[in-house]
Amino acid sequence: MVKKKQIPHLIRLLFVFLGMNVIWYLLYIVINKSILPNPLDVYASMLHLDGQEIAIHVGYSLFRVFAGVVLALILGLSIGILMGRSPRWNKILDPVVYLTYPIPKIALLPVVMLFFGLGETSKILMIMLILLFQIIISVRDGVKAIPDNTYDVLSSIGADRVEKFWHVTLPGALSVILSTIRISLGTAISVLFFTEIYGTEYGMGYFIMDAWLRMNYSEMYAGIMLFSLVGFILFLSVDYLEHRFMKWRK
Template identity: 75%
Template sequence: MVKKRKLHQVFRLLLVFFCMNVVWYIAYLLMNHPILPSPLVVYQAMGELGGRDLALNVGYSLMRIFAGVLLALLIGLMIGLLMGRSATWNKLLDPVVYLTYPVPKIALLPVVMLFFGLGETSKILMIMLILLFQIIISVRDGVKSIPDNTYDVLTSLGAGSAQKFWNVTLPGALSVILSTIRISLGTAISVLFFTEIYGTDHGMGFFIMDAWLRLDYPEMYAGIMLFSLVGFVLFLLVDLLDYKFMKWRN
């Protein structure tokens, strides 16, 4: 049953991918302009990309994404758990979070680059800022939504604070963390594209803009396709983590 459901999902993905390419090809025929090459030309350009340069650009982008997500998780998890389990800390930090959360993080890009330069630090920090506040709020709300009688049951069984954390608090927080990462990952990748335009010779953002400036449109679209593929793989990775650690929800 599970295997059949997975095959059905793969079939739907392939069908949607095929339909998107059909629409793309029709748009190419109607437009008949070099700025929109046909899908076949773009896929051919993808096949002609050098393996070493491609791996280098994708590797740099993935490194920045993973570093930013890890930082956001470490900081956001600690603050979110603190606010969720302590009414005092929640009252102190809640106004700070709500005043800073609505600030559009992409607008902070010039400020971050002024303070931290054009190198790796500013790129990783921007991704971290995109995810951080969403993780804090989600973890706090997830922890606060756990019924108190759940802890009472564990207390009656003789469980200590560490056991309560690992068996109740962390699973409750992890569920909302994965959902938050899944939602905000697309925004983080978009911000990464902007940060990779400046002060770097590597990364998918640099690769796409370099092809655009050289008017190599097939290679530009090939870069966009590869960047999209990176995002798709990251989404699948989050789904895999959700399936592995959140089996109790099913």
């Protein structure tokens, strides 16, 4: 159920969406070429797409994003928390992160495909690799920012490491974790498009490129709109988690 205080935000989103479509329509009139179709034609094309086919493409894309993000979060959270809580491990792993983080991971796509083939594994691994280091750094810094005296309070009442993690480390880093997930989703969706161009017949990236090669520009833009809608829904899911588990920020 939509709360009253959320209505102005939804109205602003609606106005921005309408404004973007107006700009799109004006560009369509100015450019007057088939490479930029009328937005109404694109929406009509969306309505005429095969629902079952689109569901398969979206399903494959969501699976790849979800698998890549989950793997990156499992590894990134574990390493980030370890580096944030242990000066010794931070001293050991920090140079590794420092040297490998600037490497453009998308350039490793041919290498990953050589080792793991053109199937699902290489696509999921590429998403994981690109997200992993930004998750490690964000979580490490978030955990380091938690004051030490917060743990001292629990130590004085006999809390063990698991209880300290559950009651202090995780809640203290949760804001950073959710922000990182939000950023990671945007990055993952961008990377997904490149990985779905090769070695697959399913996924929204493949669907968009296939429409482009057939010069069906209305269908191509329809695919881009659907791809954007998937990303928007994922962003809303993170907003819901933030509202659900971080009510103290409201």
